[in-house]
Amino acid sequence: MALHRRRLLELCGTTAVAGLAGCLGDSIPGGNGNGDDPEYEYVTDGTVDYPEMVDGAASVTTEEIVNIEYEDPEASFGLQPIYEGETASDDQLLVQRDLSGETMAAFIGPVHTGEGFEFHVFANEAFIEFGDWNVLTGSSQSIDDHENPGFEQLEGPVYGMVLSPGEVDLLAVVDVSAEDIQNEGGESATGIAILSGSMGSEPEATVPQVSFGFDHDIDAEQLTVQHEGGDNVEASQLRFEADTETTVESDFAGTVSAGDTATLSVPSDATVRIVWTSTEEDHSATLAKWQGPDA
Incomplete structure (x- = not known):
């Protein structure tokens, strides 16, 4: 690329x-x-x-x-x-x-x-x-x-x-x-x-390329997020952002790789983003977004 x-x-x-x-x-x-x-x-x-x-x-x-x-x-x-x-x-x-x-x-x-x-x-x-x-x-x-x-x-x-x-x-x-x-x-x-700015220098941070999958249980108001492929990423560099009240029941831990999951309690009208932040905390990017059926 x-x-x-x-x-x-x-x-x-x-x-x-x-x-x-x-x-x-x-x-x-x-x-x-x-x-x-x-x-x-x-x-x-x-x-x-x-x-x-x-x-x-x-x-x-x-x-x-x-x-x-x-x-x-x-x-x-x-x-x-x-x-x-x-x-x-x-x-x-x-x-x-x-x-x-x-x-x-x-x-x-x-x-x-x-x-x-x-x-x-x-x-x-x-x-x-x-x-x-x-x-x-x-x-x-x-x-x-x-x-x-x-x-x-x-x-x-x-x-x-x-x-x-x-x-x-x-x-x-x-x-x-x-x-x-x-x-x-x-x-x-x-x-x-x-x-x-200068286009000739290396970017300060390279955003990881990760595929996340989402499985929502509408009755239990529970969202399961799974790393489905792509780059591994440190859990400390990931956070969930939502536009409604959301509780992280089971967060990612350590080095997040394919198959790892996290679980959130979210209503059906929520929008949730997975946000990555560089180790220097000077750059962030949205890696994936989920929108509830009533959002």
Whole structure:
């Protein structure tokens, strides 16, 4: 599994779905929304002149991924192409400023406004027509759906919109929802994401890949949770979170491996999550979720 996909899914597999500060911005000035000879100052022959947009304040480099660096304020961003849950290949989705081709292509340019960053999202027609796009924003503690203000045609094959989400670690334009990512880990997601910080270093923690099964006795209001496969994990790094009163009758112990079980007393309208925390207690992720029949 690629490093950058692993980091993206760590950000998406977080402990809660909650609103973030900030709001979506307006569409990019210059697009008229109806396709009648639109013009946009920073698009020429299907290519977005992103350094010119920010008066040279940012540099763009392409190695394994596209990196954007700011000196003032000091900030760095990495652009991540995603196709059906994997890092996209060049024949699936391109992350570049040249949007004139027929292959799906998109680019996100962060622009500092003096108070914070807003993100200008550009895409070509192939990208626009691929699916119904959702805007997601995330931090180390949450991921959330946001209303999509919609792409406007800017010039020729180039479409765009502006997003102003406030302080976030992740912004993504993908064809799945935050709930889909929470439940499925983003396995079917396609789109483009921008992540803040250095993308070249190893993640601080690697979330274990574990399959948990749930068996609920509705009459006894008892939920049995079983490790069904995947990585072993220390019980001290696991906890149960619920939205209603829940009692852990028999908890996991020691090193939790396939076949090990825990038992909880839960009502039928409960939602229970199994949350993993890194040994440094600086990162957490939801490994599995159970919803009662009346939840």
